[in-house]
Amino acid sequence: MFEENTQQNFISLNTALRLVKADTDFQMQQLLTGRQVDKHTFVLYSLPGIGKTQGIRELVQDQQELCIIDINAEFGGSLAMPISHVNEQEQTAQVLHALNASIARLRRHALSAPQTAHFLFLDEFNRGDEFMKQTIMQLLLENRLPGNPLPANIFVVGAGNTAENIFSDEQTVENDVNELDTATRDRINPLFIQLEPKEWLDWAYQNEVAPEVVDFIGSKSYNEQRDLLYQPSKSADGTGATPRSWTRLSSFLADPVIKNDPVLLKAAIFSMIGNDCGNRFLTYLTTGDPLDIFALLREPDQAKFAALATGSKMAFFSSALRPVEQDLTSTRPRGYAEIFTKYLQTDDQTAVARFMHTQVETGVLQERYPLTNEYLRQQPVFMQLVMEMSVNNI
Template sequence: MPENGEQQNFISLKTALRLIKADTSFQMQLIKNGQLPDKHTFVLYSLPGMGKTQGIREMVTDPQQLCVIDINAEFGGSLSMPISHVNEKEQTAQVLHALNASISRLKAHALEYSSIPHFLFLDEFNRGDEFMKQTIMQLLLENRLPGNSLPENVFVVGAGNTAENIFSDEAMIENDVNELDTATRDRINPLFIQLEPKEWLDWAYVNEVAPEVVDFIGSKSYHEQQELLYQPSKSADGTGATPRSWARLSSFLADPTIKNDPVLLRAAVFSMIGNDCGNQFLTYLTTGDPLDIFALLQKPDQEKFMQLSTGRKMAFFSSALRLVEQDLESENSRGYAQIFLNYLQTNDQTAVARFMHTQVETGVLEQKYPKTNVYLRKEPRFMQLVMEMSVNNI
């Protein structure tokens, strides 16, 4: 971290999204009361791959209320393109502006549902070319595009990387971004996102990231988790590790052809998280004792489970839910739900509390695993855990 102390207001992504959601709710209340809102334009800054875009998608549950534009992939003026129009009858000419199709759909939906907040998310907002720069600034500061104003219930949020490396002491490739002038910086609300391993692990538990990944990361110390989750590339064309790349590694681990072929697995892992992290992870897979979810369900061993680390227990609780749900849906159930409940009686209160928070309190269990939810809630032992969770949250 830089020693000059210029930026110390680092927050977690979860806190940033809570702030945006709370402020948006307040501004929408002003709009509903017929008052003029004082809209804030938030810009999320972080290292690459921290989950900013995914976080916004999860915050805005209805995809019709969100439009994500990757500015880095756009070309100058493509958000609102000028088109010459000649009225031959009146012999006059004017310039019209054709609105980006995705933004146009968001605008139409926002006009139809004016009591609901909508979001235009500008990813990599400060990487556009010079032709795009003024358009982006107008959108961030005035909530409008050339020739097109946005409804009051559309909120603009930006995300990108800082011009200087303020997040890490590690050497990084220089960020090629458009620096903001003083007047612009004074009119936006920058939120500097710091990597928080616990939050990422909670997200990973809920989103079924491969148990090998959450076990490997979760079993490390806090400092080691930080170093593994974000490890910058040492060359311009190299591969580094980010929270996003660790999550994406799950797709390779779910493919038996790749997972069971040492050559393919090595190539896949290195392509996703780089050599340093890749070597550590492969060592864990090949010489360690990887967590076997199937084995713990097929051959219950309470004593062995009790000996697992807290991180491994949490990895089991999150990864086993899909198997428990499938077992309840099958005609020949093998009793996985009861086995799962027995494991929940562990004396590891941290592991149980994290499960209850990430899966039960948030509603994930009910939404994603309805049969498991119904089964467990019929069990007094499980409802006792629910009651204890409620008491602790008072």
């Protein structure tokens, strides 16, 4: 499905976000020294459901410094709506512009914190009507919306789909967008993002996506992972699979009523990821050997754990952290933390290294599982892994 396309320079979402952050940090340094800057407007182009919006949310630590606007859902240039104002005493009239409420909040916060970068994220960047196009052009040219200048510490980032399907050879994918004119294209920095399964899996490990999902996808080959993570619908009204839909599938798998009812489970899965991916995932759940986190924690089985694929071990390490944390708060702990530590002594260095990178190096373990973090840091085997990680990062 995915063929190399030589028309554009494809990069990963992580690379795109790193570029946005590095450039914004540099531009803010310039602003704080009183220099004039020519701010860049990055527009992230990709297939739908890749995680652009979520990535921007995670890039900005304080969500008061971020405003997300879906251009496609806005009416007639309503980033700033014209309102007529009549002064009856002076018999004059003028047009005022009421700023979109969410943008107004961002503007006030940016003015109150001038040393911090703020982001106006325009989703569906190239789906606006003609009025919206004019509004966006004024924003790019003058850093202002009609009647409302924006502070210099507000940076605009866009996201959308390209007019042509340049990301895969699937002919069923049609991008109903309004092509940008030459003047607008000349004032943006397009970043073309290709799906990278490893990046999505690392994110999924950190964000408690269902162990069945990360095990099923993580244990496949690279090409299989890409085909599973993005599979367009075969019909206009059908359902396809995207990284977003696989993530949302976790809510169904967490519901015991749905998970234990074959009819409900099948309907839920097909509604989320479509028939093709749904059939493969159902086969894994019903006839395969799906990863059972609690079975491994209740009855430690080193031989069974050693026989797991690397992807399955990684799924265990990430998904077991929540029950381990809960067990440490219990008045009658069952020793999950001790068992977890023994599994960390596996010979599968790839699985251990990815656990250390996604959970420890990123700070996820300390932030979300403080008791587990404290317990593990008292174990020599874990501290040896921390030391090795530090040496490798030098």
